[in-house]
Amino acid sequence: MDTQSIPPLIVEHLSFRYRTREEMALRDVSFTLEAGQVFLVAGASGCGKTTLIRCINGLIPRSYKGDLEGRILLYGEDVADKPLSAISQIVGTVLQDPERQILGSRVSNEVAFGLENLGLPRDEILARVDDTLAYLGIAHLRDRETFYLSGGEKQKVAVAGILAMQPSILLLDEPLASLDPVSAQEALRLIRRLADEGRAVLIIEHRVEDVLKIKPEMAMFMVDGEVRYLGPTAGLEAVVDYHEVKLPAPMIIEKARRDPPPTYVPPLLARKEEPTAGLVEFENVSFAYDDGPTVLHDVSFTIRRGDIIAVLGPNGAGKTTLVKHAIGLLKPREGQVRLEGKDTRELSVAQMAHVIGYVFQSPSHMLFAPTVRDELAFGPKNLGYDQATIEEGVAQAVDILNLSGLESYSPLALSFGQQKRVSIAAILAMRSRVLVMDEPNAGQDYKNYMAFMDAILQLPYFDAILFITHDVDLAVCYANRVILMHEGRLAADGPPTEVLADAALLERCRVVPTSLLTVNLEMLPRTGRFMRAELLAHVTDSASCPAPGEGRGDR
Amino acid sequence: MLIAWKYRERNTVIQRLDPRARLIFMLSVLVSVIQFWDLRIILGFLTVALGQYFLAKLTWRETRRPWLLMGCIIVFLTFLTFLTGRGGVGTAYHEEHLLARLGPLSLPIVGWSFTLDVTAEKTVFAISQMVRMFAITAMAITIPYTIDPSLYGVTFRGLGLPDKFAYAMDLAFRYVPTLGRDFSITLDAQRARGYEVEKLSGGIISQIRKLAPLLVPVTINAIVGAEDVIDAMDLRCFGIGPRTWVRELKYGRADRALIVVSVLIFAASTATSVIGYGRLWVPGFVLAWAGG
Numbered sequence: 001m002d003t004q005s006i007p008p009l010i011v012e013h014l015s016f017r018y019r020t021r022e023e024m025a026l027r028d029v030s031f032t033l034e035a036g037q038v039f040l041v042a043g044a045s046g047c048g049k050t051t052l053i054r055c056i057n058g059l060i061p062r063s064y065k066g067d068l069e070g071r072i073l074l075y076g077e078d079v080a081d082k083p084l085s086a087i088s089q090i091v092g093t094v095l096q097d098p099e100r101q102i103l104g105s106r107v108s109n110e111v112a113f114g115l116e117n118l119g120l121p122r123d124e125i126l127a128r129v130d131d132t133l134a135y136l137g138i139a140h141l142r143d144r145e146t147f148y149l150s151g152g153e154k155q156k157v158a159v160a161g162i163l164a165m166q167p168s169i170l171l172l173d174e175p176l177a178s179l180d181p182v183s184a185q186e187a188l189r190l191i192r193r194l195a196d197e198g199r200a201v202l203i204i205e206h207r208v209e210d211v212l213k214i215k216p217e218m219a220m221f222m223v224d225g226e227v228r229y230l231g232p233t234a235g236l237e238a239v240v241d242y243h244e245v246k247l248p249a250p251m252i253i254e255k256a257r258r259d260p261p262p263t264y265v266p267p268l269l270a271r272k273e274e275p276t277a278g279l280v281e282f283e284n285v286s287f288a289y290d291d292g293p294t295v296l297h298d299v300s301f302t303i304r305r306g307d308i309i310a311v312l313g314p315n316g317a318g319k320t321t322l323v324k325h326a327i328g329l330l331k332p333r334e335g336q337v338r339l340e341g342k343d344t345r346e347l348s349v350a351q352m353a354h355v356i357g358y359v360f361q362s363p364s365h366m367l368f369a370p371t372v373r374d375e376l377a378f379g380p381k382n383l384g385y386d387q388a389t390i391e392e393g394v395a396q397a398v399d400i401l402n403l404s405g406l407e408s409y410s411p412l413a414l415s416f417g418q419q420k421r422v423s424i425a426a427i428l429a430m431r432s433r434v435l436v437m438d439e440p441n442a443g444q445d446y447k448n449y450m451a452f453m454d455a456i457l458q459l460p461y462f463d464a465i466l467f468i469t470h471d472v473d474l475a476v477c478y479a480n481r482v483i484l485m486h487e488g489r490l491a492a493d494g495p496p497t498e499v500l501a502d503a504a505l506l507e508r509c510r511v512v513p514t515s516l517l518t519v520n521l522e523m524l525p526r527t528g529r530f531m532r533a534e535l536l537a538h539v540t541d542s543a544s545c546p547a548p549g550e551g552r553g554d555r
Numbered sequence: 556m557l558i559a560w561k562y563r564e565r566n567t568v569i570q571r572l573d574p575r576a577r578l579i580f581m582l583s584v585l586v587s588v589i590q591f592w593d594l595r596i597i598l599g600f601l602t603v604a605l606g607q608y609f610l611a612k613l614t615w616r617e618t619r620r621p622w623l624l625m626g627c628i629i630v631f632l633t634f635l636t637f638l639t640g641r642g643g644v645g646t647a648y649h650e651e652h653l654l655a656r657l658g659p660l661s662l663p664i665v666g667w668s669f670t671l672d673v674t675a676e677k678t679v680f681a682i683s684q685m686v687r688m689f690a691i692t693a694m695a696i697t698i699p700y701t702i703d704p705s706l707y708g709v710t711f712r713g714l715g716l717p718d719k720f721a722y723a724m725d726l727a728f729r730y731v732p733t734l735g736r737d738f739s740i741t742l743d744a745q746r747a748r749g750y751e752v753e754k755l756s757g758g759i760i761s762q763i764r765k766l767a768p769l770l771v772p773v774t775i776n777a778i779v780g781a782e783d784v785i786d787a788m789d790l791r792c793f794g795i796g797p798r799t800w801v802r803e804l805k806y807g808r809a810d811r812a813l814i815v816v817s818v819l820i821f822a823a824s825t826a827t828s829v830i831g832y833g834r835l836w837v838p839g840f841v842l843a844w845a846g847g
Contacts, residue, residue, distance in 0.1 A: 057790060059789065088790055101783075103726075103788065105704035105729065108705075113793075115799070115801075116798045117791055117794070119797050119799050122799055125799060165792075291616065291617070329743045349746040353747055354749075360743075364772065364779065365737065365741045365772050366741065368770075368772050368775075378748060379749055382748060382749030412771075426748065430749070
């Protein structure tokens with residue numbers, strides 16, 4: 001058979017329903033993936049993207065049971081007739097989180113794992129490992145322990161473990177989700193190169209704007225398991241709702257101009273005119289884990305009432321370590337952290353939880369209750385609130401995080417995106433005065449996270465909000481203050497219009513300007529502040545825009 | 556992601572040995588020491604175990620946590636045995652000489668009231684049991700800090716386990732510190748929600764129930780993590796046939812000598828035990844104190 005002329009992957013009328021679910025996960029999906037193509041699959045959480053990958057790589061129906069219809073052909077041969085081991089040598093799958101994929105304790109072990117399983121001769125395995133590492137430019141990582149790699153390095157090692165098996169089709173499930181902007185750019189360049197060398201690449205990604213930079217040949221847009229668009233990437237813009245999928249800012253501006261101007265509601269949380277004492281004060285804080293290297297170096301800054309702070313910086317810059325000091329989970333080796341004037345060494349975490357609510361990065365480490373309602377009530381109960389306050393807080397959090405109808409569901413049975421929203425709602429229900437969120441939009445689709453960020457900023461009881469993010473646009477749209485971290489130090493602390501305008505500083509801190517930031521900087525003389533693309537679409541030369549934080553009295 | 560123990564290269568006599576020989580030696584000491592209740596013999600094994608620990612150049616600082624954890628468990632178990640008097644009676648000793656009678660005493664939490672007979676045999680048995688467990692701990696603690704995690708699988712394969720079991724042992728070894736990390740993250744996440752594990756109150760059942768915020772996420776994560784591991788292994792052809800182990804192990808002269816010593820220790824211990832030596836030894840001065 002001449003495999004050159006046969007498309008590597010053909011999906012025909014594919015439908016699937018998980019055994020444990022009533023609704024269909026995929027409905028009549030058909031497409032063809034050619035060699036040398038990057039094929040982008042976009043859509044909101046729960047639209048069936050990951051299910052599609054599981055069907056192609058054979059985990060469905062082998063590991064995930066359900067009703068499967070339609071056909072998947074790999075070089076013309078039905079995957080139903082192939083064992084998983086045969087599929088795995090043609091189709092390489094890079095999972096969303098490299099931490100879930102990496103099995104080896106050292107890089108060389110990890111890359112060799114699949115080849116060892118194929119029973120190849122030792123010399124061939126070693127040669128392929130070295131070739132693959134060299135190809136990806138990570139030969140220097142060969143003998144490193146995988147646990148100590150940065151997020152970007154882990155991603156490359158996960159890819160290396162797949163590429164070493166020399167698959168001709170690559171399936172990438174949100175490969176950028178855990179990467180800082182520079183690592184994401186590097187990953188995208190690699191993906192383009194892999195396709196240009198003849199592999200067929202199917203990439204699922206929420207960060208559509210980023211993927212469009214490598215000019216995918218084809219795109220598919222899915223809603224509720226159905227294909228809404230299939231064709232050249234250029235046509236994607238026409239069918240996609242810019243409120244649901246994040247498009248490049250110029251595209252959104254172009255589309256939003258045709259719509260009525262959105263109502264701008266400034267954040268209720270606002271900086272007060274009079275100077276206020278610091279809510280949280282970091283004074284010359286240094287910290288190291290056990291006998292490891294110093295993670296924070298002489299950090300000093302103050303969170304004041306009205307602050308909406310975005311903490312940006314590359315993986316491993318010390319962002320999470322920094323905010324864990326704010327709630328007393330970590331105590332400084334040197335220096336002092338004060339919460340409303342009191343040294344955090346003298347306060348218990350529970351005492352501090354009255355003032356600071358901290359949303360952890362991973363929801364799965366905190367969800368335990370039998371229902372969403374019980375989960376949300378857990379924190380307020382611990383803080384000793386009365387029943388009426390608890391119920392009111394829970395109801396409000398359910399509403400803000402779009403969890404209505406799920407109150408009696410088990411949080412453990414929800415999707416990752418829903419679990420993340422439950423974890424944020426659980427902290428909102430505690431009504432702490434300072435809200436700290438670690439990667440609030442990780443694993444969330446654009447529409448959901450923009451909606452809950454909008455809602456959180458309108459809540460009356462927060463004095464300050466701080467969020468860690470890799471998403472520069474989240475800082476552009478919501479922050480009135482940006483802290484840039486680099487190698488455990490504060491590289492910058494100031495208004496977004498100043499910090500994010502310093503291109504050299506951003507490059508040094510591995511922050512990549514987005515199209516929204518670029519457009520905002522161009523229009524700054526007219527707007528006077530950063531704003532989201534939909535608002536920029538309606539800015540005219542004479543427009544006057546309210547500054548962030550204004551409007552507490554407007555409502 | 557599975558994490559590894561805090562291993563690092565040390566260039567010591569212990570680390571230069573083949574991990575298979577070291578596991579055989581550990582197993583030999585372990586199986587030998589459990590054949591004895593004689594404190595003098597057990598102290599000999601403790602000396603061997605501590606000798607290995609110090610030859611490995613491990614420091615108190617790096618091994619403090621497992622020592623404290625195991626120390627607490629050992630002291631608790633020993634205390635429990637001492638209180639109940641179970642374990643030794645009828646197996647290690649058949650008669651007892653009273654040293655003191657304490658009581659009535661009341662146990663906190665459960666509120667049980669009882670009188671405690673402190674006997675010479677019960678006391679020496681508890682000490683022997685504690686020293687025995689510390690000897691085993693000293694042998695075992697050295698292993699994760701001094702064996703390269705990337706050699707776990709091939710080590711077990713080299714000991715004769717089939718591929719699947721050898722890799723399962725590799726994963727199981729790394730699951731312990733992974734669970735520890737997950738527990739620590741969950742504890743932090745719940746403390747940030749005002750949960751105070753140190754303030755648990757009520758009866759035992761109630762206290763266990765109140766541990767749900769810690770136990771449920773850790774358990775669920777462990778299950779989900781295991782599923783992820785299985786998916787990742789399936790997607791890279793694990794278990795389709797005989798696998799190649801890219802890392803190679805080779806016995807040297809010292810390794811062979813250690814294996815011979817291990818066999819001799821086991822054989823000598825078994826022979827000693829079979830002919831009736833090594834039973835509980837109660838020092839004469841303790842018996843004299845009891846009036847025996």
